[in-house]
Amino acid sequence: MPDSVAVVPFVILAALAVGGGAMMVLTRNVVHAAFWLLEVMMAVAGLFMLLSAGFLALIQMMVYAGAVSVLVLFTVMLTLRRREDAERSLDLSWSAGLIALGVFVAVGAAIASFVPPAVVAPAVTPGVAEFGRALFTERALPFEIASVVLLIALVGAVWWAGGDDR
Amino acid sequence: MTVGPTAFMALAGVLFCIGLFGALTKKSAVMVLMSLELMTNAVNLNLVAISRFMTPASMAGQFAAAFNIVVAAAEIGLGLALVLALYRLRKTVELDRIDRLKG
Numbered sequence: 697m698p699d700s701v702a703v704v705p706f707v708i709l710a711a712l713a714v715g716g717g718a719m720m721v722l723t724r725n726v727v728h729a730a731f732w733l734l735e736v737m738m739a740v741a742g743l744f745m746l747l748s749a750g751f752l753a754l755i756q757m758m759v760y761a762g763a764v765s766v767l768v769l770f771t772v773m774l775t776l777r778r779r780e781d782a783e784r785s786l787d788l789s790w791s792a793g794l795i796a797l798g799v800f801v802a803v804g805a806a807i808a809s810f811v812p813p814a815v816v817a818p819a820v821t822p823g824v825a826e827f828g829r830a831l832f833t834e835r836a837l838p839f840e841i842a843s844v845v846l847l848i849a850l851v852g853a854v855w856w857a858g859g860d861d862r
Numbered sequence: 863m864t865v866g867p868t869a870f871m872a873l874a875g876v877l878f879c880i881g882l883f884g885a886l887t888k889k890s891a892v893m894v895l896m897s898l899e900l901m902t903n904a905v906n907l908n909l910v911a912i913s914r915f916m917t918p919a920s921m922a923g924q925f926a927a928a929f930n931i932v933v934a935a936a937e938i939g940l941g942l943a944l945v946l947a948l949y950r951l952r953k954t955v956e957l958d959r960i961d962r963l964k965g
Binding site: 697698699700701702703704706710713714717718720721726729730733736737740743744747748749751752755756759760763764767768770771772774775784785787788789792793795796797799800803804807810812813815817818821822826827830831835838842845846848849850852853854855856857 | 863864865867868869870871872875876877878879881882883884886887888889890892893895896897899900903906907910911914915916917918919920921924925927928929931932933935936937938939940942943944945946947949955
C-alpha cells in the first residue's frame with residue numbers, strides 16, 4: 697500500500713466534486729440541482745476508490761447515487777404542482793456566505809497547522825474481505841444497531857408520508 | 863506526483879462549506895435536505911481519507927463512514943417523508959411560509 701495517492705485522478709475528481717457542488721447551489725432549477733448532487737455523489741465514490749475503500753465506493757453508489765437521488769427526485773416531483781415551479785429564485789444571501797466563509801477559514805487554519813503522523817503502511821492493501829470480516833466480528837454490535845436504526849427510520853418514514861386515512 | 867491527507871481534508875472542507883452555504887440560504891425544504899447530504903458526504907470523505915492515511919491497517923475511519931452513511935440514509939428518508947407530510951398539510955415546501963409559531 698503506497699503512502700500517498702496519484703495527483704491526476706485526485707485533481708479530476710476533486711474538480712468534479714467541487715464544481716458539481718457549486719452548480720447544485722447556483723442552479724435555479726430544483727431538478728437540475730438534484731442531478732448535480734448525483735454527480736457529486738459519483739465523484740465522491742471515485743475518490744473512495746482512489747483511497748482504496750472499494751466497499752464504501754460500492755455503498756456510496758448504491759445508497760446515494762441509487763436510492764437517495766431517486767428519493768429526492770420523487771419528492772421534488774410530488775411537491776411541484778406545475779412544471780414552472782421547478783424554477784426558483786437563487787436565494788443567495790451575504791450573511792450565509794460570510795458564515796460559510798468563516799467556517800472555511802477556521803477549517804483551513806486547522807488543516808494548515810495539521811502535521812500528519814508518520815504511519816507505516818501495511819504491505820498489502822486491506823480489501824473487502826478484511827472489511828467484511830471485521831464488520832461481522834469486532835463490530836457486530838454497531839452493525840446490528842445500524843439495522844435497527846434503519847428499520848425504525850423505515851417505519852417512521854412510512855408513517856409520516858402515508859395517507860390520511862388513519 | 864502524489865497527494866497526501868491534507869489535500870483530501872481541504873477538499874472535504876470546501877465541499878462542507880458549499881453544503882453549509884446551501885443549507886443556510888435555500889428556501890425550499892428539498893434543497894436544504896440536498897445541501898445537508900452534501901455536508902454528510904464531505905464528512906464521509908474526510909473520515910475515509912484519514913482512515914487511509916492514519917490507520918490503514920485497521921480501517922477505523924471506513925467503519926465510521928459506513929455507519930455515518932446508515933444514519934444519513936435514515937435522515938434523508940425521514941426528512942423527505944416530513945416534507946411530503948408538510949406539503950399535504952400546507953400545500954407548500956417554502957420554508958419562509960411555514961411560520962405558524964412566529965410571534
